[in-house]
Amino acid sequence: MRQELVSKSIMEDIDKQVELILELKKQRNAVILVHNYQRPEMFRIADYIGDSLGLSVKAAETKADVILFCGVKFMAETAKILSPDKTVLLPSLDAGCSLADMATAEKVKEIKKAHPDAAVASYVNTTADVKAVSDICCTSANAVEIVNSLPNKKVIFLPDRNLGRYVQQHTDKEIILWDGYCFVHDKLDADTLSEFKQRYPGAKVIAHPECKEDLLKLSDHICGTGGMAKFAKSDGSKNFIVVTECGMTEKLREDVPEKNFLSFCNICPYMKSTTLPLVARSLVSNMHEITLPQDTIKNARKAIDRMLEFSKNAA
Ligand code: 13P
Ligand code: SF4
Numbered sequence: 001m002r003q004e005l006v007s008k009s010i011m012e013d014i015d016k017q018v019e020l021i022l023e024l025k026k027q028r029n030a031v032i033l034v035h036n037y038q039r040p041e042m043f044r045i046a047d048y049i050g051d052s053l054g055l056s057v058k059a060a061e062t063k064a065d066v067i068l069f070c071g072v073k074f075m076a077e078t079a080k081i082l083s084p085d086k087t088v089l090l091p092s093l094d095a096g097c098s099l100a101d102m103a104t105a106e107k108v109k110e111i112k113k114a115h116p117d118a119a120v121a122s123y124v125n126t127t128a129d130v131k132a133v134s135d136i137c138c139t140s141a142n143a144v145e146i147v148n149s150l151p152n153k154k155v156i157f158l159p160d161r162n163l164g165r166y167v168q169q170h171t172d173k174e175i176i177l178w179d180g181y182c183f184v185h186d187k188l189d190a191d192t193l194s195e196f197k198q199r200y201p202g203a204k205v206i207a208h209p210e211c212k213e214d215l216l217k218l219s220d221h222i223c224g225t226g227g228m229a230k231f232a233k234s235d236g237s238k239n240f241i242v243v244t245e246c247g248m249t250e251k252l253r254e255d256v257p258e259k260n261f262l263s264f265c266n267i268c269p270y271m272k273s274t275t276l277p278l279v280a281r282s283l284v285s286n287m288h289e290i291t292l293p294q295d296t297i298k299n300a301r302k303a304i305d306r307m308l309e310f311s312k313n314a315a
């Protein structure tokens with residue numbers, strides 16, 4: 001009984017917080033963009049929920065005065081680059097990304113000098129400074145197609161070595177790999193997944209390409225977070241093992257209620273650092289506004305625009 005009372009009061013609190021945020025959002029003419037890995041309650045305040053590519057498209061299109069990002073810093077920076085006249089807010093100061101921090105613009109310039117004929121293809125999980133020295137951006141949804149679309153025979157791919165290796169297996173181009181990784185995906189282990197699969201025979205494995213190569217070999221479908229629901233809906237199987245950040249399973253259960261989803265996952269602390277109270281505070285006091293130097297915006301925009309242009313033409 002005590003437990004029930006506690007749960008009820010927490011839910012009432014969440015309902016009140018959601019109501020307050022929806023009111024503040026109206027007052028500020030704000031749009032709230034939410035990544036698939038966020039806490040489930042964040043989905044209730046979202047104008048759009050999606051993967052990195054979908055979120056960038058929405059950030060470029062919006063007519064709102066304020067873009068509030070429930071995601072991580074590189075996503076909010078991308079929104080600022082695409083909509084520089086708007087106020088872009090990232091409620092949590094802890095919403096970084098250790099993968100994005102593994103590449104620096106100085107190091108990219110150094111490698112470019114050693115390979116002057118190579119194009120630089122940067123995953124969107126990079127800082128604005130790195131985007132500014134890149135030729136084109138990509139996400140997990142379009143990395144292979146973007147690399148294959150480049151006129152260069154050689155491509156410097158950064159910063160994720162697992163996604164880079166996956167791209168390498170789907171292209172004739174020479175890929176120069178960067179040694180970065182996402183600890184959330186990289187520490188998921190193939191032997192443990194094998195045991196997990198034996199416990200659920202017949203369940204199909206859907207894995208994010210930031211996972212290691214030996215694990216990807218055990219998977220039935222490899223895609224970014226945006227492709228997971230599409231695969232689960234179209235595939236004949238009833239049961240799926242979802243190999244990525246844990247929040248994705250919640251999202252798939254909502255989007256594809258007729259199927260069963262089991263998690264083989266780790267939590268991304270950066271993604272989970274955004275909470276409803278922080279969002280409310282952010283809308284009241286512009287906490288924390290993303291600002292970038294004009295020339296970084298100008299140079300980084302070229303690489304992101306090339307990716308968005310490619311996606312538009314490919315659609
Ligand atoms: P997606 O683009 O697939 O949503 O991935 C973003 C991310 O941070 C993966 O770790
Ligand atoms: Fe970065 Fe990995 Fe978290 Fe994605 S899951 S935001 S790549 S640390």
